[in-house]
Amino acid sequence: MVKNPFLVKGYISSEYFCNREIETNKIISAIENGRDLTLISPRRMGKTGLILHVLNQNIIKEKYYSVYCDIYQTQNLNDFVTVFGNAVINQLEKTPDRMLRKVKRFFSGLAPSFSFNPLTFQAEIDFKIINTKEAENTLNQIFSLIKDSKRPVVLAIDEFQQITGYPEKNVEALLRTHIQRMTNTRVIFSGSSKHLLAAIFSDYNRPFYQSTQLLTLPKIDKSDYSEFISRKFGNAKRSINEDAVMHILDITRTHTYYVQYLCNRLFESGKRKISVEDVNKTLLGILYENEGYYYSYRNLLTEQQFLLLKAIGKENGIAQPSSKSFIQKHRLGTTSTINSAIKSLISKELIFKEDNKYLVYDVFFSLWLKLLY
Numbered sequence: 001m002v003k004n005p006f007l008v009k010g011y012i013s014s015e016y017f018c019n020r021e022i023e024t025n026k027i028i029s030a031i032e033n034g035r036d037l038t039l040i041s042p043r044r045m046g047k048t049g050l051i052l053h054v055l056n057q058n059i060i061k062e063k064y065y066s067v068y069c070d071i072y073q074t075q076n077l078n079d080f081v082t083v084f085g086n087a088v089i090n091q092l093e094k095t096p097d098r099m100l101r102k103v104k105r106f107f108s109g110l111a112p113s114f115s116f117n118p119l120t121f122q123a124e125i126d127f128k129i130i131n132t133k134e135a136e137n138t139l140n141q142i143f144s145l146i147k148d149s150k151r152p153v154v155l156a157i158d159e160f161q162q163i164t165g166y167p168e169k170n171v172e173a174l175l176r177t178h179i180q181r182m183t184n185t186r187v188i189f190s191g192s193s194k195h196l197l198a199a200i201f202s203d204y205n206r207p208f209y210q211s212t213q214l215l216t217l218p219k220i221d222k223s224d225y226s227e228f229i230s231r232k233f234g235n236a237k238r239s240i241n242e243d244a245v246m247h248i249l250d251i252t253r254t255h256t257y258y259v260q261y262l263c264n265r266l267f268e269s270g271k272r273k274i275s276v277e278d279v280n281k282t283l284l285g286i287l288y289e290n291e292g293y294y295y296s297y298r299n300l301l302t303e304q305q306f307l308l309l310k311a312i313g314k315e316n317g318i319a320q321p322s323s324k325s326f327i328q329k330h331r332l333g334t335t336s337t338i339n340s341a342i343k344s345l346i347s348k349e350l351i352f353k354e355d356n357k358y359l360v361y362d363v364f365f366s367l368w369l370k371l372l373y
């Protein structure tokens with residue numbers, strides 16, 4: 001077991017998980033009522049954690065089989081079929097024997113190879129797909145394997161926006177057709193590139209148009225998070241004063257990953273009583289540790305882009321970057337260069353818009369920028 005109560009990756013159990021009751025219930029209700037659902041939020045807000053939390057609830061475990069599949073690394077239909085097929089077979093069939101039998105039965109025409117990875121205890125299936133036709137056939141078989149399941153299935157596809165970058169043009173339509181036919185399956189789509197993912201489901205001309213319920217994951221409520229943080233330190237016979245907790249939530253904008261990371265490092269410090277000063281010291285340590293990354297971001301940007309990014313960080317976000325006062329204060333050049341720099345910073349996912357303000361996406365990077373001259 002992990003001795004630090006603040007996880008910075010993955011999911012273990014509700015004990016390590018703060019709140020999300022409303023969202024958990026919304027997703028369970030969608031599943032129970034036969035609706036597919038799309039979960040959207042900025043990066044690192046807690047989508048994957050929430051999905052795994054939902055799949056870990058007894059009400060789901062007792063009635064459904066679940067398949068969680070992360071397609072972040074896929075770049076084309078073949079990749080998708082391989083990752084998806086492996087997730088389905090590994091998670092629907094619990095024993096190697098049954099797995100092998102199923103693979104033989106469902107993929108007989110395709111001669112996939114089958115091996116066990118002794119490190120992950122997972123089966124690895126190579127479908128040996130060589131062209132799109134074969135990929136489509138294999139996909140058919142994977143969906144019929146799901147259809148064959150003895151229990152209804154909850155299928156979570158994480159980082160679903162990836163499919164918009166595949167070179168094959170028909171993937172959305174193909175998946176939509178399959179998913180529409182799967183009466184025993186509820187799907188949770190999830191992802192973070194807001195415009196990409198939202199477009200899949202809200203463009204009138206696209207196959208998934210309005211086919212799912214949308215759920216935008218908000219930040220965790222401040223008072224719930226503060227109670228969670230105090231309790232976790234308390235359980236370890238340590239204390240953190242209220243000002244320090246509030247300071248953590250303020251400087252991290254209550255952005256889940258950054259709260260978790262800062263608390264993880266504070267916990268690691270072993271201090272018995274934690275104050276605002278300790279928070280600041282730990283934060284500085286993190287920023288210096290990450291400096292290498294931050295300089296490399298800088299090298300990827302033009303001088304204009306970096307100046308603008310720094311200005312946004314220094315101001316803790318800006319509503320109108322082309323306003324005269326902002327431009328003059330930070331010596332940013334002309335409105336048109338700012339507009340194009342904004343576009344490019346958004347597309348590089350270095351800034352994003354929240355409550356009508358542009359913010360530096362990475363909270364720690366943003367705080368580091370504030371330290372610069």
Ligand SMILES: Nc1ncnc2c1ncn2[C@@H]1O[C@H](COP(=O)(O)OP(=O)(O)OP(=O)(O)O)[C@@H](O)[C@H]1O
Binds near residue numbers: 017018019
């Ligand atoms: N409710 C929660 N309570 C405590 N920790 C959480 C909670 N939700 C997520 N976390 C933790 O916060 C971090 C980020 O969460 P997660 O990976 O789920 O975010 P994400 O939105 O899926 O991010 P990405 O867009 O990068 O995939 C992880 O370390 C996770 O363990």
Ligand SMILES: [Mg+2]
Binds near residue numbers: 048049158
């Ligand atoms: Mg995730």
